[in-house]
Amino acid sequence: MEALDLARLQFAVTGGIHFLFVVLTLGLAPLVAIIHTRWARSGRALDLRMTRFWGQIYVINYALGIVTGLVMEFQFGLSWSGLSHYAGDVFGAPLAMETLVAFFLESTFLGLWIFGWGRLPKWLHVACIWLVTATAYASAFFIMLANSFLQNPAGAVVKGDRMELVDFGAMLTNKALIFSFPHVIGAGLFTGGMVLVGASAYRLRRRSEETEFFTGSMRVGVVMASIGISLTVAFGYGQFGGVQEGKFNGAAGVPLGLMMEGGNLFSFVVLFFMLPLIRSLPRRRWAHPLLMALTPLPFVLAILGWLAREVGRQPWMIWERLTVADALSPGLTTGMITTSLIGFTVVLGLLAVTDYVLIARAVRRGPRDLALGAADDQCAPALSL
Amino acid sequence: MELIWFAVFALLLAGYFALEGFDLGVGLLMPVLGRTQEGRDRMVAAMAPFVLAGEVWLVALAGTLFGVYPALEGEILFGLYPLVVAMLLGWVVRDAGLWFRRRLDGAAWRRFWDLMIALGSLTLSFGWGLALYAVAAGPGVSPLHPVGLLLGALVTGLFAWHGWTFLGRRPPGAAGVPRPGRDLLVSGALAALPAVVVLAGGAPYLLEHSAPSSTLSVLSVMVLPFAPVMVAAQVWVWRTFHPGKGTDRIPSFF
Numbered sequence: 009m010e011a012l013d014l015a016r017l018q019f020a021v022t023g024g025i026h027f028l029f030v031v032l033t034l035g036l037a038p039l040v041a042i043i044h045t046r047w048a049r050s051g052r053a054l055d056l057r058m059t060r061f062w063g064q065i066y067v068i069n070y071a072l073g074i075v076t077g078l079v080m081e082f083q084f085g086l087s088w089s090g091l092s093h094y095a096g097d098v099f100g101a102p103l104a105m106e107t108l109v110a111f112f113l114e115s116t117f118l119g120l121w122i123f124g125w126g127r128l129p130k131w132l133h134v135a136c137i138w139l140v141t142a143t144a145y146a147s148a149f150f151i152m153l154a155n156s157f158l159q160n161p162a163g164a165v166v167k168g169d170r171m172e173l174v175d176f177g178a179m180l181t182n183k184a185l186i187f188s189f190p191h192v193i194g195a196g197l198f199t200g201g202m203v204l205v206g207a208s209a210y211r212l213r214r215r216s217e218e219t220e221f222f223t224g225s226m227r228v229g230v231v232m233a234s235i236g237i238s239l240t241v242a243f244g245y246g247q248f249g250g251v252q253e254g255k256f257n258g259a260a261g262v263p264l265g266l267m268m269e270g271g272n273l274f275s276f277v278v279l280f281f282m283l284p285l286i287r288s289l290p291r292r293r294w295a296h297p298l299l300m301a302l303t304p305l306p307f308v309l310a311i312l313g314w315l316a317r318e319v320g321r322q323p324w325m326i327w328e329r330l331t332v333a334d335a336l337s338p339g340l341t342t343g344m345i346t347t348s349l350i351g352f353t354v355v356l357g358l359l360a361v362t363d364y365v366l367i368a369r370a371v372r373r374g375p376r377d378l379a380l381g382a383a384d385d386q387c388a389p390a391l392s393l
Numbered sequence: 394m395e396l397i398w399f400a401v402f403a404l405l406l407a408g409y410f411a412l413e414g415f416d417l418g419v420g421l422l423m424p425v426l427g428r429t430q431e432g433r434d435r436m437v438a439a440m441a442p443f444v445l446a447g448e449v450w451l452v453a454l455a456g457t458l459f460g461v462y463p464a465l466e467g468e469i470l471f472g473l474y475p476l477v478v479a480m481l482l483g484w485v486v487r488d489a490g491l492w493f494r495r496r497l498d499g500a501a502w503r504r505f506w507d508l509m510i511a512l513g514s515l516t517l518s519f520g521w522g523l524a525l526y527a528v529a530a531g532p533g534v535s536p537l538h539p540v541g542l543l544l545g546a547l548v549t550g551l552f553a554w555h556g557w558t559f560l561g562r563r564p565p566g567a568a569g570v571p572r573p574g575r576d577l578l579v580s581g582a583l584a585a586l587p588a589v590v591v592l593a594g595g596a597p598y599l600l601e602h603s604a605p606s607s608t609l610s611v612l613s614v615m616v617l618p619f620a621p622v623m624v625a626a627q628v629w630v631w632r633t634f635h636p637g638k639g640t641d642r643i644p645s646f647f
């Protein structure tokens with residue numbers, strides 16, 4: 009393979025792994041925030057345990073989102089310096105905003121939330137997880153803003169051999185952005201809801217203990233999945249108004265078709281089966297294997313969505329302005345990209361598998377001996393260093 | 394406006410070295426001071442609440458590089474290709490070690506990730522020395538020059554010392570009153586010094602390659618209003634987890 013194909017493969021692999029974890033983060037962050045708030049108001053022990061259990065799953069998942077995100081951020085400079093050369097004056101701005109306004113705050117507040125158990129006043133602690141949620145969504149927004157610029161370079165003009173930002177308002181109201189951002193958010197909520205449902209189904213089917221805990225979790229999951237799938241499908245169809253002409257005539261039509269099939273099917277299952285049965289679903293053990301089997305599918309659909317969007321953009325890096333080939337770093341050799349491709353794929357791939365094993369184990373173990381918030385109930389005496 | 398953004402860039406760079414420097418330093422010291430598992434647990438617990446708030450300075454620095462100096466972003470990162478890849482992998486492995494080490498019981502599991510934390514911290518610290526040399530020396534120069542290696546050792550040493558100061562200058566487990574405060578400020582300033590010197594040398598070059606004012610004004614409108622929030626969030630972290638306020642209590646989440 010040529011350096012160009014390898015560089016594309018590297019971006020697709022790291023970006024794909026990154027999004028698998030991000031889509032769940034987008035769904036779990038508001039869920040955890042809502043449950044945490046519920047506990048702060050009710051003071052019920054069950055709500056506290058739910059916050060800590062789903063919070064722990066959220067945080068384990070978040071770890072991989074961070075480390076893969078680091079690789080994503082630097083990849084532009086490593087493999088695609090042609091992009092920053094041609095359009096960095098435009099494309100760099102949303103990425104800078106993402107790191108400064110969104111991620112900087114998200115990570116800082118998440119540290120406060122994770123380590124603030126037993127240290128922060130109750131409502132300030134709740135505020136932290138809401139701030140984490142808000143900044144995570146801001147982060148997704150800025151990334152989608154940057155991506156939408158590649159799909160449809162609104163708000164910028166070509167001056168000489170570079171692009172220049174002339175109208176930030178037009179960039180913000182890009183027709184490639186306004187429906188795709190809520191589509192992705194819907195996909196996140198849907199995925200998060202389905203993970204709650206699937207994990208609860210697993211627990212309810214296997215053991216009789218913790219029935220109350222997982223019955224409640226499953227119901228929350230069903231509500232979230234219903235909201236999520238409705239948003240996803242509505243804004244999914246809405247997106248066609250903003251899609252570049254002829255985009256799905258080629259290879260990109262396949263993942264698009266599969267995503268839509270899956271989305272339509274899921275809206276049936278969620279809205280006409282799971283939601284009406286929300287009261288009794290936790291008791292209907294025959295349904296639990298089905299619910300468990302559905303859990304990975306939202307992730308698959310989300311990856312298919314990205315494939316449709318990005319494969320459909322080929323051969324353009326920036327639609328009708330800059331080709332992917334021209335965006336490649338000049339002088340990037342096959343040897344360089346092969347080495348980094350192997351390094352990133354092996355390390356991130358192993359970490360991703362490890363992370364999923366850890367999540368699965370956390371689900372199997374259930375809400376006992378949780379590390380998150382342990383300071384609260386165990387409070388080992390602070391031996392001085 | 395170029396000056397404001399240069400100041401932001403400089404602040405982020407110095408902030409990263411001063412605030413993440415001790416986390417990396419603690420990681421470097423883990424095999425040296427943390428002979429026992431409990432010792433290492435306490436070292437990690439002491440830095441844990443600061444890591445997330447510390448490493449974001451580099452993420453923000455890279456984003457600012459892209460937004461404010463787009464012409465240099467590709468040049469610098471691509472110019473240091475193998476080094477950047479190695480440092481990224483080191484960073485990833487260090488972070489994974491922190492997140493994963495307590496997620497399973499078992500002595501071998503935790504020992505393995507503790508080793509990864511140490512190796513990742515070493516790769517990053519030493520890599521920073523090499524990178525600073527290579528950036529200062531200009532394009533086409535291999536970072537593996539004796540001066541680069543020397544700088545790598547210097548940065549590693551400074552980070553380790555900064556981490557040592559952060560831990561209160563005592564091996565974990567020993568009693569005594571922590572001495573943070575002024576000592577930590579001094580070691581932080583020194584840890585940031587090499588980066589600040591290199592940056593000062595490159596200031597004219599950076600300023601010359603700033604993004605056009607149309608880009609910078611959009612960035613200013615979007616980002617600068619949040620600057621107080623960012624500062625406040627960092628201060629909040631330091632007030633909540635003031636070193637010496639029993640932050641080393643275990644079990645910690647990391």
Ligand code: HEM
Nearest residue numbers: 188191195241244245247268271272306309310313314317
């Ligand atoms: C009937 C249902 C659906 C329709 C009509 C639909 C429509 C679309 C369209 C047209 C795009 C491509 C936009 C472009 O190329 O610019 C897209 C992308 C995408 N879809 Fe879907 N979709 C549906 C269901 C889903 C589901 C269920 C998921 C995930 C759980 C999902 C996740 C995504 C993602 C992550 C993208 C890429 C980002 C974006 O363009 O928004 N979609 N979808």
